[in-house]
Amino acid sequence: MRVGLILGEAFTGLRRNASMVVSVVLVTFVSLTFVGAAMLMQMQIGKMTDYWVDRAQIAVFMCREDSTQTTCADGVADEEQLAAVAEKLESPALDDVVRSVRFETRDEAYQNVLDLMGEDYADFITPAQLNETYWVNLEDPTQTDVITEAFSGMDGVEEVTDQMEYLDPLFDALNVATYIAVGIAVLMLVAAVLLISTTIRLSAFARRKELGIMRLVGASNRFIQTPFVLEGVFAALVGSALASTAIFLGVQFGVHGYLRENVDFVTTWVGVTDAALVIPVIIAIGLVLAATSASFAIRRWLRT
Incomplete structure (x- = not known):
């Protein structure tokens, strides 16, 4: 029963702050997509380096x-x-x-x-x-x-x-592209964390009377905080799922469907197996950041 009550509170908060939740989902989606792309790019650079170093x-x-x-x-x-x-x-x-x-x-x-x-x-x-x-x-x-x-x-x-001297500039350029992707991803993740914190605080403010009553009847801080943390985690989970889908489709159709057919000098490409390694990582990053930022935000609000 307590679980049902907690979930009900969480979905109520999501419904009241739908526009902010959508913003969190989109920012999380974009940032985690960049994170996954950077990881796959590093894997691709490693595959190309191993292939050419062995044959150079x-x-x-x-x-x-x-x-x-x-x-x-x-x-x-x-x-x-x-x-x-x-x-x-x-x-x-x-x-x-x-x-x-x-x-x-x-x-x-x-x-x-x-x-x-x-x-x-x-x-x-x-x-x-x-x-x-x-x-x-x-x-x-x-x-x-x-x-x-x-x-x-x-x-x-x-x-x-x-011969590797002719390939070094290519690998350097790819590494620079990876660093740029990581930089953009970090900025987007910071934006996602701030959005999650703002969403949680707005949700707590909108339900301040309910929270006051819950405190008066002896509800624990953990019981009060959990629905808000679940709100952030749910939004991040949706964004992570979208990012995972984008990465899978990018590998399946972008890499295998286009690059493999049109770029002849590269013979080893990242595949679905590599994407399967990246996807759990970005999902974990999204959930951990969401849970941490939401928990911190609601604890600070409750102390005020």
Whole structure:
């Protein structure tokens, strides 16, 4: 019976402050959607980083005829210089660093360019303009400096490059986007907390006579406070449910239905399983913030 009475009081408060409750629901929905999006974005960055770090290679470009580096003073790399690089890559000193090595000739590089850019580029580029290259995969992708230091300045080597250097700006941009989403989410959550507190105080003020009577008949503070806390929790629960639905639909239709089909260079995407991990977290955040702010607001009002 007490449970029914408490729930009745809570729904009465929701009905009396419908417009404020709708505001709380909408602000909670938007803020938690941003929180979930930021979490999914971080998961996506992690998946992309793991995928590309494992596949990114270090390129040891050998000298061309027109190379201007000091290590290319003799022009195109000769057989002795090629052999020296290959021997060093296979040496015991780099055995724990190098996982695999692939040598690409100028003709192979030329054909790869035509396959990638189209046969029309055959009129603008020749095999002689391209480098012979050793493509190196590492056991530990963080040890790129070992290869760079080992081969930079070596005769016949024009340049040593790490493919991850080209991807770092992309990951940095995605991280910035995540921070922006988190910042917006925090501001919206603060707004949601303030709205919940204001809603609870207005609800308590509207029922001040009822609360006075309840105090006179000996109702405990917990019994008085619980309906107000439930009001905030209910509004936050609805907002969390809407945010969860938005996140699920965004992953299902936005990621799988659009991005997966139109963005070819990314092969691993967040999925429904990742959304299933995020949704309970945002629901918990919404409920905890709502319960805490509502409880604090009603306790302060009752002390006045």
